[in-house]
Amino acid sequence: MNRLVWIFAGLLLVAGCKKSAPTPEGYLPRPKGTLTFSKDVAPIVYNQCATCHRPGQAAPFSLLNYAEVQKRAKQMAEVTASRYMPPWMPAPGYVEFTGERRLTVDQIGLIQQWAAEGAAEGNPADLPPMPKWKEGWQLGEPDLVVTMPVPYALPGGGKDVYRNFVVPIPLEKARYVRAVEFNPGNWRVAHHAFFRFDRTGDSRAADERDAEVGFPGIHTPQNAQAPSGHFLSWQPGKVFSQVPEGLSWRLETGTDLVLQMHLQPSGKPEPVQASMAFYFTDRAPTNMPDKISLNSYEIDIPAGVSNHVATESLVLPADLQVLGILPHAHYLATEVDGLANLPDGSKQWLLKINKWDFNWQGDYRCAHPIFLPKGTTVSMKFTFDNTDQNPSNPNHPPKRVRYGLQTTDAMAELWLQVLTSNAKDAAALTAFNQSRLIKDTIAYNTYLLKNDPRDASAYNGLGKAMYFADNFSTAWNHFQTAVKLNPDLDESHYFIALIYRRQNRFPEAKQEFQRVLAVNPKHSKAAGNLGVLCLQEGNLADAERYFAQALSLNPEDEIARRGLDDVVRLRR
């Protein structure tokens, strides 16, 4: 079904491409022997390369003068022609993103002609002024900087490392964040990073499983999430910017930052101690962006197939603007397409990547928000090469690869950051996302159970999906299975308690909430709920005790605060 939609979209595109096709640019060779570093090449290198190719930045060597550039002239001609440098995956001519790192065909041609003709220096008097780069944080003095308390020791050799570092954020009250900036701490080995936030302690627990700093993998606990409605990632050369006016996001107290870093060994042992700067604002958000995701859980790529395709599509439930886009795939992916088919028959590209590279993934911010009306079909198409010709193929010889979370499995996800402009559209989008979330959560946890039929947290996930779909009897069964497999799973006990309470079975509910606290004494919501139940019973002493416990765990628990007020009032 989804594939049909895609093929249909592709056919339409051929007809519509006159309007949106990228116009090819040609290089007009300059008179032979006239190109010099000082006059022609330095302006390109200073502005397009030296941002990273200078001391203390991400690139492995500097390109700041004739000697440094001349000895690499041939290399530069090759890597710019292949567009390996500057690194920027989206193809030109489709969507304009902020912070694009891309040379024009003319600039590439010029470097090639100059290198081929002997890389002449020319007259140093022709040199443009060296750009003045800002030292330190590019966004200015931060309001808060958090740093990994202990550096991670990356070995000199071996495979690439994907590791998550948990950094507590010391906040006395919740703040609105208008920008963040990342410093990887060691530019030689940091390749890309994603940032998530966890208030539950799950990531901390994952970190504490072994003595080493951080925990491995590209998938963090389900409770570690990007800020609601936002993407946060870093790649070398990333330009951090403030959120658009009115779209700040709330950072709660007691939150841990989860830094997920892709580290490439450099040949020698390297310490890694990353930092993140936060920039706050007192102005609460006036609108809240949301996310829409397309996921393919059915990926199954036969060994030896070079152009396997995974597609998915959805129809937008409301008018909205696309602000940003985040593709995710692993090693076998080669191409990523995101396309919108508008109700009026026109096409709008959202993303076009012709050379997917796992190592350079991140989010893209649209230079201009893309308006898509209700009824627009948004589709994604990921292409995979599972042959030996794909050097990124982790299997040699190639083998069948299915959907999965490990880098050696396959994934295909396209996330859109979107903004609605009125309450009706926002409500339609929320309802739409809720039903998709339920569907995705079921698909995802079903996948987890296929791998491990005794995965208690997967049953917990299925239970939550059913609970939010108002299917309480099925939810009940999943939560019961989860606590049978892992009696210490506090979240399942908590939901069991909620279901008891819905059924007005208060003593059983109370018992389950108490079980939550026995397993996890820091579960503020369980304490708050116990306070409410005790208050109902007229047991003011216990109610006060539980509300106080909830408030000490989460000072912003409004229900517990009001409960305490009630206790005081009833005592009078």
Added chain:
Amino acid sequence: MFCAAAVRGAEMDPFKAHKDAKALVFIFVSNECPVANRYAPEIERLHKQYTSNQIAFFVVHADPSETQASIDKHTHDFGYTCQVLRDADQRLAHKAGVKVTPEAAVFLPNGKSLYRSRIDNRQADFGKARTEPTERDLQAALDAIVQGKPVPKSETRPVGCYIPFQR
């Protein structure tokens, strides 16, 4: 035959110094080439594995702009324990016919070339590295030499940073 290079500033001819070796292995690197640098643990591994088989191992720097002090620091940082040569006049690089770093050249002590190519196929292209090499060309060549068999030729162009040859 004379082919001098410098070991910590002192001129030496590796071919004369290792007349009785089964073979001499030169691996060309440079201070700032990330591709070559990432090979440091693999180069050390090969050195340790073959040095007892009368195979002399050298890491060679052939960029004239690299100072002896910067090479010494590089040797220390990347933990090389084999001999490190500074080929400032690029005579060894020319003789070997290497073009990039990292690239390996293997000779008999009499100067006859046995092998010149990549270490392995880990680096498929710029920015495209396999998680593990699937063809270890240099190791295959050294195994053949140790066993007295014909050395398989590698036809593949090595991926790395061009050596800045002086005109």
